[in-house]
Amino acid sequence: MDIKKIKAILQAMVATETNELTLETPEYKLSVRRSAPVQTTVAAAPAPAAQPAAAPPAETAAPPASSPADNAAPAADESDCPGCVEITAPIVGTFYRKPAPDAQPFVEVGDRVEKGQVVCIIEAMKLFNEIESEVAGVIRKVLVEDGEPVEYGQPLFLVEPA
Structure with a gap:
């Protein structure tokens, strides 16, 4: 089986929302399983909330203290x-x-x-x-x-x- 046939099979699975497929012939056996789609x-x-800012260097004046709600x-x-x-x-x-x-x-x-x-x-x-x-x-x-x-x-x- 060539890659084009495999791609066509996979596209058909996606289009039909098939989750599992097994195809067997005298020359080969192909089994494909896909996981359930992710739901949003x-x-x-x-x-x-945003992370609080780092403390300023010691030589600068610190701003007035703020409540956690001010930093959010x-x-x-x-x-x-x-x-x-x-x-x-x-x-x-x-x-x-x-x-x-x-x-x-x-x-x-x-x-x-x-x-x-x-x-x-x-x-x-x-x-x-x-x-x-x-x-x-x-x-x-x-x-x-x-x-x-x-x-x-x-x-x-x-x-x-x-």
Whole structure:
């Protein structure tokens, strides 16, 4: 069996959402199994608090003491887009806005997205996981730069529900 036939079989599996396939002929046996697709988590939780700044050198005057609330970053959904829903990272990995380096981003600010539409990719352990929107609406803000590492639950996009 040549690589073109194998690629065609894999593409058919993706298109039909088949998770397991075994093909046996007198010349060969091919078994393919894929893991369940990664589901996105949409949450309206505030962004994690920022790390406090390092202490200034001893020769400069220290600023007045501030409360932990003063050091916290404002929640992205409160200040940037009231009523928006966050699309968060369901896994730890590297965030990519485009399917390939020379391709257009999946979504841009102002684009309308449907529930289930791919909005980005997160690479984890050499696997590229498509992240889908779980809400229909308009992309109002991209919160992560292309190629940046992301943590589980980290907000990636703000979507204004439609």
